[in-house]
Amino acid sequence: MANVYHSNNKDKFLLKVKEEIKHRFKDCNKIAVKIHFGEPGNKTAFKPEDIKPITDILNELDIKFFLFDSLVKYSSPRSNSKSYKNFALKKGWGKLGEIKTNDEHINVKGENLTYEVCRELVDADAVLVVSHVKGHICTGFGGAIKNLGMGALTKKTKGDIHYGGKPVFVGKCTQCGTCERACPLGTLKVKDKPVFGICYGCSDCAYACPISAIKTRVNYFDTLLAEGATIAQSRFKKAYYISFLKNITQLCDCESDPGEIIADDYGFLASTDGVAIDMAAHDIILENEGEDVFLKHNKKSGTEQVKAAEKFGMGQSKYNLIKL
């Protein structure tokens, strides 16, 4: 069972992070810091000043690093290597260190898909996965698993995951309307059977149908995301996870408008285990908020992806929480 360090005190947290990085990355020449530079217009995604204390630690320890994010499939400056890098530079990320944004990859065959894992992360001596915890329209919750299950993969694979989670109607429909109520986009309408409109492939309607009249094209979105994260992590030489429970918005950093803040700030987490850190983030938020804010706002609990990632062997959902 992995330790998950939690603190609301930034200074105490950074001291522990320094100790952990010094110990775990001591033989590393160059590491990748996997972050999300934020969608243009998004005001709650990471800013360079959020990450600077971490890059300061790397500099103090004389560990060379670069900041990395992969490309997106939808229309955005983030869909192209050059324009994403320029955007990140404009936002001031270049002051922290070298920035890399590209889609170079290796292919890794999984049970459900062949995943294109970003080569920059595979080739680095270690990957420091720094995640902003917030909601997500398809997965309910986004943290470390999402940071790798989308963010460590190419735009083609991101598209394959969204496609693979899309619904297919099979069999008979009782017109109970459960799938219509489950669709976070409100685009699914039940007539004599479900009629799918604009669809992100979240698979919520397939989870919800009580008689399994809706299947997915490949597998549930959370299963594909979790398999992608597990496969990516399995190709890293070393990994360490840091999560910020701050500006917890309804939607993710890929949205220019990520919606309302749905929970208070609950500090910082660090762990060697990407599944444990997400489970701990989820538990801390639910315990303090008194309800599953992700289920309430996005119609899906974050535990679906956690369960799936644990099943694939990415890590363990049981953890030892150490308060700093």
Ligand code: SF4
């Ligand atoms: S997968 Fe189903 S629930 Fe999700 S967006 Fe598509 S139609 Fe709606």
Ligand code: SF4
């Ligand atoms: S949940 Fe299943 S049975 Fe109910 S309306 Fe949707 S497809 Fe039909």
